[in-house]
Amino acid sequence: xxxxxxxxxxxxxxxxxxxxxxxxxxxxxxxxxxxxxxxxxxxxxxxxxxxxxxxxxxxxxxxxxxxxxxxxxxxxxxxxxxxxxxxxxxxxxxxxxxxxxxxxxxxxxxxxxxxxxxxxxxxxxxxxxxxxxxxxxxxxxxxxxxxxxxxxxxxxxxxxxxxxxxxxxxxxxxxxxxxxxxxxxxxxxxxxxxxxxxxxxxxxxxxxxxxxxxxxxxxxxxxxxxxxxxxxxxxxxxxxxxxxxxxxxxxxxxxxxxxxxxxxxxxxxxxxxxxxxxxxxxxxxxxxxxxxxxxxxxxx
Numbered sequence: 001x002x003x004x005x006x007x008x009x010x011x012x013x014x015x016x017x018x019x020x021x022x023x024x025x026x027x028x029x030x031x032x033x034x035x036x037x038x039x040x041x042x043x044x045x046x047x048x049x050x051x052x053x054x055x056x057x058x059x060x061x062x063x064x065x066x067x068x069x070x071x072x073x074x075x076x077x078x079x080x081x082x083x084x085x086x087x088x089x090x091x092x093x094x095x096x097x098x099x100x101x102x103x104x105x106x107x108x109x110x111x112x113x114x115x116x117x118x119x120x121x122x123x124x125x126x127x128x129x130x131x132x133x134x135x136x137x138x139x140x141x142x143x144x145x146x147x148x149x150x151x152x153x154x155x156x157x158x159x160x161x162x163x164x165x166x167x168x169x170x171x172x173x174x175x176x177x178x179x180x181x182x183x184x185x186x187x188x189x190x191x192x193x194x195x196x197x198x199x200x201x202x203x204x205x206x207x208x209x210x211x212x213x214x215x216x217x218x219x220x221x222x223x224x225x226x227x228x229x230x231x232x233x234x235x236x237x238x239x240x241x242x243x244x245x246x247x248x249x250x251x252x253x254x255x256x257x258x259x260x261x262x263x264x265x266x267x268x269x270x271x272x273x274x275x276x277x278x279x280x281x282x283x284x285x286x287x288x289x290x291x292x293x294x295x296x297x298x299x300x
Contacts, residue, residue: 025091049227064187080195108163
């Protein structure tokens, strides 16, 4: 499959993202704020990518139009909002519940493409959405709400981050399509860092717990949670499209649940496992449906 390399990049980036909620919750419990962690994560990633861009041998990579600069920075703002809001949500709810609700970006991205780009979802995609929602109820243990770490603040924060994540996926598939992955990733992270800073300027300037440990935490989050996934997404999403990318990125779900169980000792029930399998199976079906549909269109 000629797109296998780009599919592998998106899967790898999503898997790295999947580990972040558990690590961030661990670091939050050590006394570090979400604002300082998310900002330094984006800032360090922008610096790493910026240096790589400056020392790039191909100087044509530095030539971007004003429209490309603005659109990529704005797209970066959406992933900055996603990161900050998602990290905030795990202060109030379990990491496993947060990732389950974040997964709603799969159908939200389809809805956005329908509303703004007239790409009406097919019947199979609508059925898939219904199964994803049913799987969410089970995977999130919502049938036994009294047994989950429930907080309306956490629920609202993660649902908003799910929406901004869907916006990011759709925008990333269209912004700077012909721009090399390196300047594209750099601008995405610049937009992300600026957005997080503007939201939390006072807290970042006055209340940041500067220490060597914080810098190491920020470096870890920047490399594993931002720099590599952003580069992988910037290279892969435009090549395989927003729809399939949204499907592939749901690998975050099992990765996040496994990490939350191993690192945070969060319990996982049999019904939750069934719910996760329903969600992943439904999304895999949608992926197969799209593949067969595109194959038929190429043959006719």
